[in-house]
Amino acid sequence: MEREKDKSLYREAGVDIDAGERAVELMKKHVASTLRPEVLGGLGGFSGLFALDLNRFYQPVLVSGTDGVGTKLKIAQMVGKHDRVGIDLVAMCVNDILVTGAEPLFYLDYLACGKVDPKQVEEIVNGVAAGCREAGCALIGGETAEMPDFYPVGEYDLAGFAVGAVNRDQIWDGQRISAGDLVIGLPSSGVHSNGFSLVRHILFKKCGFSASDQFPETGRTIGEELLTPTRIYVKTILSLRERLGYMVVKGAAHITGGGITENIPRTLPQGLGAVINCGEWPVPPVFPFLQQMGGITTEEMYRVFNMGIGFVLIVEESDAERVTGTLQEMGEKSYIIGKVIRGSGVSYL
Structure with missing residues (x-):
């Protein structure tokens, strides 16, 4: 089997499945540090499961937000420090849904790169997890896509989205704002x-x-x-x-x-x-x-x-x-x- 691995045409094409698996193993402890009681299952499924607490949210309205980090990633890649942009990624989404008065519940991220470097991926996800802990939301899933010939080696892009909840009668929609406020x-x-x-x-x-x-x-x-x-x-x-x-x-x-x-x-x-x-x-x-x-x-x-x-x-x-x-x-x-x-x-x- 080892000889078959060495001959992998997918690896020759630029995608290393083994490196991807190593990256997943390295990120598991960071993901686990964000879990909330409402999360069902663990990392590795096809989707993330979250059981909404209907005792707290009696008229639940789900609030979602998505964003990336933009060209600030160029600075991270220039410096070789990748955890902080993971915090940025979470912040851009959770701050947006917070505007409605919503509590962020869970987060999913998407990382696309030219070549998977397991340690670099771990550093990025460590930052995402840190942002989730700071926001009190669970990192319940994500995707790492190795895309040779699309991104140069060492470069990557990040995107993600947050889902939160607020009771319908407690939404901050700005309609009560008046002159003099x-x-x-x-x-x-x-x-x-x-x-x-x-x-x-x-x-x-x-x-x-x-x-x-x-x-x-x-x-x-x-x-x-x-x-x-x-x-x-x-x-x-x-x-x-x-x-x-x-x-x-x-x-x-x-x-x-x-x-x-x-x-x-x-x-x-x-x-x-x-x-x-x-x-x-x-x-x-x-x-x-x-x-x-x-x-x-x-x-x-x-x-x-x-x-x-x-x-x-x-x-x-x-x-x-x-x-x-x-x-x-x-x-x-x-x-x-x-x-x-x-x-x-x-x-x-």
Whole structure:
């Protein structure tokens, strides 16, 4: 049989089934670390099984979100560090479904590569599992696709999706938002996972930096700075809802691709806009650095990047102090960054 393996035409064509099996064995412990009581079965089936707890979800609405990491993967491949982008992958999906007030329940990922490197795959899945643990959801399945001639050796792409649940009468749909409500921002950890085509163009093509060059503001390398994982807001926001009740928050927004400019309007009813006071929160040094190096207009910065605000809550003015105070008690920084007004879009002061 060993001689037959050595003659495998599939391996000659560039697909190594044995390497794929080794990768699965290496990732099993990471997947197991994310399991919840509702998960049925284990890794290796054709599908993942999850038994919804109908005692908690009496009017269950399933909420789903899908995303990838984008060209931030190029930085990970440049540096040779792959676990952090796994966290990014989970964050981009769970933060999106969190906007509705939903609790993420389970996650599935998809990894496509030119050649399976079991240790690299393990590192990626370790990051995905870390993101799932941080979000409180189970990693119940995934796929690793070895695609020679489609991806160069050493390169890969990641995608995934999350499924969550919320009771129908507790959905945050933004319909209760009205003029005069306040916008509360929670800080980002940096660039997160958006705008990396522009980041790479500025720093590596236009300015000629390398990932190993020092980022002047923090003492870390540029690669380390850029690979800071996207923040996962799930436990903070769900805990806030548990403490204050779901009615206190009228709407929420994940500040992702499109920045503050395009994401806040996604949660506002027709006829309403927002005014944002730019001096109300500290902007991480990576953003002025990018703006200076690239000669980017302030308008474009706010339309591409999160500018230091990763998640937004919209609340009644009379509730704002209670919300920010509760967040502070939980060890979470927050800032009142603006107000809802009659009109449309986002303007800045």
